[in-house]
Amino acid sequence: MQTYYLAVDIGASSGRHILGHVENGKMVLEEVYRFDNTQIRRNGHDCWNLTALWQHILAGMQACKKLGKVPATMGIDTWAVDYVLLDCDNQILGDAVAYRDKRTAGVDRAAEALVPAEQLYSRTGIQKQPFNTLYQLLAQKKEHPEQLEQAVHFAMLPEYFHARLTGILQNEYTNATSTNLVNARTKTWDRDLLAAYRLPVRIFGPLAMPGTRLGSLTEAVQQEVGFDCTVVLPATHDTGSAFLAVPAQDDCSVFLSSGTWSLLGVENTRPITDEASRAANFTNEGGAWYRFRYLKNIMGLWMIQSIRRELNGVSYVEGSGVQTRAAEKKWSFDDLLAAAQASTFSGLVDVDDERFLAPQSMCEAVREVCRTGGQPVPEQVGDLMRCVYRSLARCYAQSIRQLEQLTGKTYRTIHVVGGGCKDGYLNQLTADASGLPVLAGPVEGTALGNLLVQMIAAGEYPSLVEARTAIAESFPIQRFAPAPFAEQSKS
Numbered sequence: 001m002q003t004y005y006l007a008v009d010i011g012a013s014s015g016r017h018i019l020g021h022v023e024n025g026k027m028v029l030e031e032v033y034r035f036d037n038t039q040i041r042r043n044g045h046d047c048w049n050l051t052a053l054w055q056h057i058l059a060g061m062q063a064c065k066k067l068g069k070v071p072a073t074m075g076i077d078t079w080a081v082d083y084v085l086l087d088c089d090n091q092i093l094g095d096a097v098a099y100r101d102k103r104t105a106g107v108d109r110a111a112e113a114l115v116p117a118e119q120l121y122s123r124t125g126i127q128k129q130p131f132n133t134l135y136q137l138l139a140q141k142k143e144h145p146e147q148l149e150q151a152v153h154f155a156m157l158p159e160y161f162h163a164r165l166t167g168i169l170q171n172e173y174t175n176a177t178s179t180n181l182v183n184a185r186t187k188t189w190d191r192d193l194l195a196a197y198r199l200p201v202r203i204f205g206p207l208a209m210p211g212t213r214l215g216s217l218t219e220a221v222q223q224e225v226g227f228d229c230t231v232v233l234p235a236t237h238d239t240g241s242a243f244l245a246v247p248a249q250d251d252c253s254v255f256l257s258s259g260t261w262s263l264l265g266v267e268n269t270r271p272i273t274d275e276a277s278r279a280a281n282f283t284n285e286g287g288a289w290y291r292f293r294y295l296k297n298i299m300g301l302w303m304i305q306s307i308r309r310e311l312n313g314v315s316y317v318e319g320s321g322v323q324t325r326a327a328e329k330k331w332s333f334d335d336l337l338a339a340a341q342a343s344t345f346s347g348l349v350d351v352d353d354e355r356f357l358a359p360q361s362m363c364e365a366v367r368e369v370c371r372t373g374g375q376p377v378p379e380q381v382g383d384l385m386r387c388v389y390r391s392l393a394r395c396y397a398q399s400i401r402q403l404e405q406l407t408g409k410t411y412r413t414i415h416v417v418g419g420g421c422k423d424g425y426l427n428q429l430t431a432d433a434s435g436l437p438v439l440a441g442p443v444e445g446t447a448l449g450n451l452l453v454q455m456i457a458a459g460e461y462p463s464l465v466e467a468r469t470a471i472a473e474s475f476p477i478q479r480f481a482p483a484p485f486a487e488q489s490k491s
């Protein structure tokens with residue numbers, strides 16, 4: 001009898017249920033269910049539709065049952081930083097506001113009046129992003145102080161779903177670090193910071209590590225899905241799971257988790273929290289087995305996804321949510337790629353520009369950043385796409401040079417995992433811009449990392465080293481060598 005493990009991996013734009021098992025030492029994956037993750041407008045904010053996500057979580061579990069492949073254990077990971085406040089019955093107080101919502105505008109200044117930025121970074125090691133949970137909590141406190149007063153629990157989104165599955169609310173370490181409220185040295189909530197921000201210490205529970213067995217499904221869930229299994233905590237922050245699945249065999253590799261965001265960095269055993277690191281906006285996210293992901297958030301495929309949505313007539317209008325109009329042509333990713341490859345456009349943008357975070361129109365945002373940066377302005381779709389692609393590759397290359405300066409190491413390869421690793425054009429541009437070979441795969445990095453922790457907890461592999469070796473042997477990895485005369489990006 002085969003033992004199955006289930007990863008529910010939910011990203012900002014889609015989610016998937018992936019079953020995994022081990023056969024002759026190799027990992028085998030099967031996608032059983034996939035769904036879109038869309039936002040809704042509620043009480044003046046962009047919010048996640050947790051009711052829809054919960055229904056999808058159950059539907060994917062039912063699909064496992066239908067296949068006759070009931071998992072022994074399961075775990076959920078999602079994007080980081082978003083959370084809910086819960087009352088004593090685990091009911092949500094307020095809304096699950098999405099991180100690109102504008103509620104955090106300017107909150108950083110109020111936060112810095114309480115704790116200077118240098119002090120915050122030296123304690124938590126977390127990069128400053130306008131959407132850090134810290135700023136979201138302060139925004140919620142300002143708008144709805146009563147919700148913080150009434151709150152009994154703080155739960156990141158996977159913790160909320162795990163609580164619905166098991167009835168047990170348990171905070172988890174990897175995702176907690178993305179709040180910017182966990183001390184990088186003590187590896188638990190920084191009580192001094194919580195006090196300085198006047199956040200209620202009581203709602204932040206003890207932090208469990210990935211691999212912790214949470215418990216079995218509630219009776220009600222068992223009835224819905226037709227089976228019982230044990231929830232085992234993965235690295236519930238998706239990037240934490242994705243980095244675990246990188247099949248690197250040495251410490252000379254840069255990791256790139258490529259999806260809505262491009263997360264580029266390395267694994268360290270100790271946090272780097274000096275001023276140079278803060279100035280470069282590198283982060284030290286907590287990982288499984290207390291490894292630190294030292295990385296940079298780069299705008300990523302969000303730019304390409306947004307351009308495609310827009311060309312296909314889907315736009316976001318503030319105050320009224322998603323609107324669609326009939327588009328003359330439906331653009332697939334392949335169409336966009338072909339248009340980029342046919343273009344000779346030379347302009348470049350800084351993809352880290354905050355104007356790309358949540359623009360009304362990504363096409364216009366790219367044009368505006370070009371215009372204000374003294375670059376030629378891309379009018380045609382192919383020019384826009386070439387501009388974004390080359391700018392992403394340049395940013396990867398520059399970030400690797402920064403990383404080398406900050407860690408004092410030299411990196412020889414780039415391992416790309418996640419959906420974006422299927423983009424051969426971007427892989428080649430990245431190899432050319434950095435002068436380093438790119439090793440692309442596996443595609444399902446995040447789900448694999450989630451499964452890997454469950455498999456180690458179940459004793460299928462003794463440790464991360466063996467599990468990573470199994471990944472290297474189980475999935476195809478494609479190599480992109482830098483072109484001999486390619487022009488490398490200077491830092």
Ligand code: LRH
Nearest residue numbers: 079080081238239261297
């Ligand atoms: C990627 C990710 C990233 C966070 C962002 C909010 O999905 O989790 O690591 O910074 O979403």
